[in-house]
Amino acid sequence: PSPWRRAAVRLLSGRVDGMFVPGPEGVTxxxxxxxxxxxxxxxxxxxxxxxxxxxxxxxxxxxDRVRSAAEVQGEAAFRAPGALLRFRxxxxxxxxxxxxxxxxxxxxxxxxxxxxxxxxxxLVQFNRYHRYTVDRHTLEVIRTAESxxxxxxxxxxxxxxxxxxxxxxxxxxxxxxxxLHDIGKGARGDHSAAGAxxxxxxxxxxxxxxDDTSLLIFLxxxxxxxxxxxxxxxxSDAKVLLRFARTVATAETLRMLYVLTYSDVAxxxxxxxxxxxxxxxxxxxxxxxDQLTGSREVPSPDERLEVVRREVxxxxxxxxxAGTGWVEDQLREMNRRYALVTPPGTIARHLEWLADLxxxxxxxxxxxxxxxxxxxxxVLTRESVTLGIFSKIAGVLAAxxxxxLRAQVDTWSNDVxxxxxxxxxxxxxxxxxxSRLTEVEEAIRDVLLGRDTVEALFRRxxxxxxxxxxxxxxxxxxxxxxxESSDAFTVVEVFAHDRHGLLYAIAEALxxxxxxxxxxxxxxxxxxVLDVFYVTEADGRPVLEADxxxxxxxxxxxxxxxxxxxxDI
Numbered sequence: 001p002s003p004w005r006r007a008a009v010r011l012l013s014g015r016v017d018g019m020f021v022p023g024p025e026g027v028t029x030x031x032x033x034x035x036x037x038x039x040x041x042x043x044x045x046x047x048x049x050x051x052x053x054x055x056x057x058x059x060x061x062x063x064d065r066v067r068s069a070a071e072v073q074g075e076a077a078f079r080a081p082g083a084l085l086r087f088r089x090x091x092x093x094x095x096x097x098x099x100x101x102x103x104x105x106x107x108x109x110x111x112x113x114x115x116x117x118x119x120x121x122x123l124v125q126f127n128r129y130h131r132y133t134v135d136r137h138t139l140e141v142i143r144t145a146e147s148x149x150x151x152x153x154x155x156x157x158x159x160x161x162x163x164x165x166x167x168x169x170x171x172x173x174x175x176x177x178x179x180l181h182d183i184g185k186g187a188r189g190d191h192s193a194a195g196a197x198x199x200x201x202x203x204x205x206x207x208x209x210x211d212d213t214s215l216l217i218f219l220x221x222x223x224x225x226x227x228x229x230x231x232x233x234x235x236s237d238a239k240v241l242l243r244f245a246r247t248v249a250t251a252e253t254l255r256m257l258y259v260l261t262y263s264d265v266a267x268x269x270x271x272x273x274x275x276x277x278x279x280x281x282x283x284x285x286x287x288x289x290d291q292l293t294g295s296r297e298v299p300s301p302d303e304r305l306e307v308v309r310r311e312v313x314x315x316x317x318x319x320x321x322a323g324t325g326w327v328e329d330q331l332r333e334m335n336r337r338y339a340l341v342t343p344p345g346t347i348a349r350h351l352e353w354l355a356d357l358x359x360x361x362x363x364x365x366x367x368x369x370x371x372x373x374x375x376x377x378x379v380l381t382r383e384s385v386t387l388g389i390f391s392k393i394a395g396v397l398a399a400x401x402x403x404x405l406r407a408q409v410d411t412w413s414n415d416v417x418x419x420x421x422x423x424x425x426x427x428x429x430x431x432x433x434x435s436r437l438t439e440v441e442e443a444i445r446d447v448l449l450g451r452d453t454v455e456a457l458f459r460r461x462x463x464x465x466x467x468x469x470x471x472x473x474x475x476x477x478x479x480x481x482x483x484e485s486s487d488a489f490t491v492v493e494v495f496a497h498d499r500h501g502l503l504y505a506i507a508e509a510l511x512x513x514x515x516x517x518x519x520x521x522x523x524x525x526x527x528x529v530l531d532v533f534y535v536t537e538a539d540g541r542p543v544l545e546a547d548x549x550x551x552x553x554x555x556x557x558x559x560x561x562x563x564x565x566x567x568d569i
Contacts, residue, residue, distance in 0.1 A: 019043070020050045026059035027051040034062070038069040041078040044109060045086030052090055052100040063107060070108040078112040084206050087113055091172040091179075094146030098139050101179065105135065113206075114179070116198045119186025134182050141178045141267035145259055157273070160282050161262055164255040173212055174256045176202070177219035178263060184220075196221035219256055222247065226261040230284040231277065232493065232521055232532040236341045237486050238301065244284070245291045254292060258285045275372035276405050276422060304340055311344035312351070321355035330354070330414075337518070338410035338418060350418055353380050360385060364444040366437035369422070374405060375432055379419045379444055386448050389417055390517045391507035395454030396443050397423060398501045399461050407520035454504065475528060477560045479553040483542065489518060489534040490543040492552065496560050498529045506531060509559040513552060514538045 019033050027050055029037050037043045044066055051058050058066065077083075090100055104110040111118045120134035148157065148165040168174055180202060184195030199220040203213030225247065233240045248254045261281060266273035309331050321327055330351055331339075339347065353363050363380040379393055386392065390409050397404055406422040425432045446452040475497065482491035492515075494506055503522060510517055515535040522531050536542055543549060 020047060022050070022054045022056060023059065026057040026062075027054060028059040028062050034065065038065055041073065041112070042080060042082030042086060044069065045078075045083045045090070048100055048104055048109070049086050049090050051103070052096045055096040057099070057103055058107075063103070066109065067107045070112055073112070075112050075115055078109070079205060081207065084113075088172055088206060091175045093171065094149040094175075097146050097175060098143035101142065102139050105139070114183075114202055116183055116186065116202070117179075120183055123186060134185050137267060138179060138182055141181070141260075141263045142175055144267045145175070145178060145263040148259065157262060157266075158278060158282065160285065161259065161278075164285070165259050168255050168259065169252060170212070170215075170256075173208075173216055174219070174259065176206075177216055177223070177256070178260060180216070180220050181223040181260065181264065192221050192224060195223075215253065215256075218253065219260060222257065223260055223264060226257045226281065226284065227265060230261075230280045232530065233485060233491070234337070234489070234519055234534055235280070235283055235287065236337055237488075239487055240485060241284075241287050241291065243485070245288045248288065248292070251289060251292045254285065254288055274405075275369075276374060279372075301336065301340065305336060308339050308344050308347070312347045315345050315348035316351070321351060326355065327351060330412075330416075333414040333416070334412045335410055338408075338412070341408070350378070350380060354416060357381075362445045362448045364441040366432075366441055368431040368437075374422050374424055375402075375437070377421045377423065377440060377444070379417070379421075379448070381417050381448060382415045383411055383417050384415055386450065388508070388511045389448060390419060390520075391504060391511045392447050392454055393419055393421060393444055394507045395501070395504040396440070396447050396457060397421060398504045399454060399457035400440050400443060401425075401427060401461070402440070404503050404520075404522045406522060407517075409517050409519055411516075411518075458501070477557050479556050481543065481549045481552060483544075483549075486534065486542070488542065489536055492533045492535055492556070494529070494531040494533075494556060494560070496529055496531075499563055502529060502560065502563065503531060505559050505563050506533075506556065509556050510535060513555055515543075515552070516540075 019029050019037065020027050021029060027047060029047070037047065047058060047062075047066070057063075090097070101110060104113075105117070105121075111121075117135070120138070123134040145165065148162045152159075152162065165171075177199070180195055180199050182191060182195065183198050184191035184193065187194040187198075196217045199217045200213060203216045208216065226244075229235075229240065229244050235241065248257060258281065262273070262278070265277060312331065313327070316327060334347075342350075353365070357363050357380060359382060361381070362385060364377065365379075366375055366377045368375050377393075377397070379389075381389065383389070390407070394404065394407070402423040402425055404421055404423050406420075408418075408420040410418045412418070425436065428436065443452070443457065447454055447457070475495065477497075478495040480493040480495075482493065485491050492510070496502060503520075507517065510533065514537065516538060517533050517535055519534045520531065522529065543552065
C-alpha cells in the first residue's frame with residue numbers, strides 16, 4: 001500500500017534523521033524543530049532509532065518532553081506506517097537494543113506500540129528463581145542475546161550460540177519474540193498460550209506478513225520447549241529428536257529457539273546459566289540441525305554403535321584386558337544407550353577399571369570437570385553387590401552436602417553397573433581438593449559394601465542442621481508420568497520445593513515401587529527442583545497400566561511431602 005511505500009522511502013532516504021543532533025548527553029533536536037518532533041510519532045520513533053544507531057540515549061530534557069507527548073497521543077497515532085517501520089528498524093539489529101527499548105519503555109512509547117506490555121510492567125514473579133520483574137527480565141533477555149554479537153568473554157557462551165545468532169536472517173522477529181515471550185504472564189492461564197495470542201495481534205498490528213506473524217506466534221508459544229527437551233529428555237533417544245525436529249521444522253526456527261532459550265535462561269540472573277546447561281542445549285541443537293539441514297548424513301544407531309566400538313578398540317590399543325576376547329565380550333554386553341552417550345575414550349577407561357575390579361567390589365572415582373565448575377563421580381560395580389545402588393549413591397552425595405546436576409545410570413546385560421553423577425560441591429569456591437574426592441569415594445564404597453549406611457552418614461553430618469519447613473507459598477509437589485516421549489522407558493517428572501536429601505528420598509521411593517532408574521536429569525532453580533527419571537518396571541518394560549501410574553504419583557508425593565518428618569535426613 002502507498003502509505004507503507006512512502007514511509008519506506010522516507011526511512012531509506014534518511015530525510016527525517018537530519019533533524020537530530022547527537023551530543024555527549026544524548027541525541028536532541030534544535031528548539032525550532034521540537035514541536036514538529038513531538039507532534040509526529042514517526043519522528044519520535046526516528047529519535048530512538050538514531051539514538052540506538054549512535055549507541056546513545058535521548059537527552060534528558062527532550063526525554064521529559066517525549067514522555068509528556070506520548071501521554072496525550074492515542075495509540076492509533078503510533079500505528080502509522082512510518083512509526084511502525086521505525087520500530088521494526090530498531091528491532092532489526094543488535095547493539096544498544098536493550099537500552100533503547102528500556103528508554104522507550106520509560107517514556108511510555110513502547111506501550112503505545114504494544115499496549116499489552118503495560119500488564120507486565122513491574123509485575124513481580126512469586127518465586128525465587130526469577131530475580132527480576134517481568135519487564136526487567138524481558139529486557140535482560142534481549143541484552144543477553146545481543147551480547148552474542150560482541151567479542152566472547154572468558155565466561156561467555158560458546159561458539160555455537162554465537163554462530164547461530166549471526167546466521168539468523170530475521171533478527172527483528174527474534175528480538176520481538178523475546179520482547180513478547182513472557183507477556184502472557186499479565187493474563188490468566190498458561191502464559192505461553194496467552195502470549196501466543198498477544199503475539200498474533202502484535203504481529204498483525206506491526207504490519208508483518210502472515211508467515212512472519214506465524215513464526216512470531218510459534219516462538220512465543222514454544223519458548224519453553226527446547227529447554228524442556230534438552231534438560232528433561234534423553235537426547236540419545238531417536239524418538240525424542242524426531243519429535244522435536246518435527247516441531248521446529250526449519251533450521252532458521254531452530255536457530256531462533258536455540259538463542260531464545262539460552263537468553264531466557266541466562267537472563268534470569270547471575271549464575272543461572274551453567275556449562276552443563278550449555279552442553280545439553282547445544283547437543284540437542286546440533287543433533288536436530290543435522291536432521292533438518294542434511295549437512296551430513298546422520299548414521300543409524302547400529303552404525304553409530306559400530307563406530308563407537310572401533311574407537312574404543314583404538315583407544316585401548318594393543319592392550320589385552322582380563323584375557324583374550326574379554327573386551328569384545330564387554331562391548332557386546334554394554335547397553336546401547338551407555339555406548340551411544342559415553343565418549344569412546346571414557347568407555348575405554350571404564351573397561352580398564354572394570355578389568356581390575358573383583359566381582360564383589362566397588363570402584364568409585366571422582367574427577368573435577370574443567371570449565372564447568374562441576375565434579376563427576378563414576379561408580380563401577382555389579383548389580384549383585386547390593387540392592388538400591390542408585391538410591392544409596394544419591395544418599396551418600398546428599399549426606400556429604402553435594403548437589404546433583406545429572407545422573408546417568410546404566411546396567412549392562414552381564415550385571416555390570418556404571419553410574420555417573422555430575423555434582424556441585426558448595427563447600428569449595430574452586431575445584432574440590434583431592435582429599436575431598438577421596439572422602440566421597442570412600443563413603444560411596446563403604447555404603448555399597450555394607451560397611452556403613454546412608455542413615456548413619458546423615459546422623460554424623462550434623463553440620464547441615466535440621467531442614468527448615470517448606471514455606472507456605474511454595475508450589476505444591478507435582479508428579480507427571482509421561483508414557484509417550486519414549487518407547488522403551490516411562491518418564492517420571494517431579495516438581496517440588498528443594499530441600500536436603502530430596503533426590504535420595506525420590507530414589508528410595510522409586511526403589512520401593514519396584515522401578516528401575518535408567519537415567520536422571522536434575523535441575524534446581526534456587527528453591528524449586530525439576531527431577532526427571534527414565535524408569536522401567538522390574539521386568540524391563542515401561543509402565544503401562546493407569547492404576548500403576550496413580551500408585552506412582554501417590555507414593556512419590558507422600559514421600560516428598562513427608563521428607564522433613566524423617567529424623568535421619
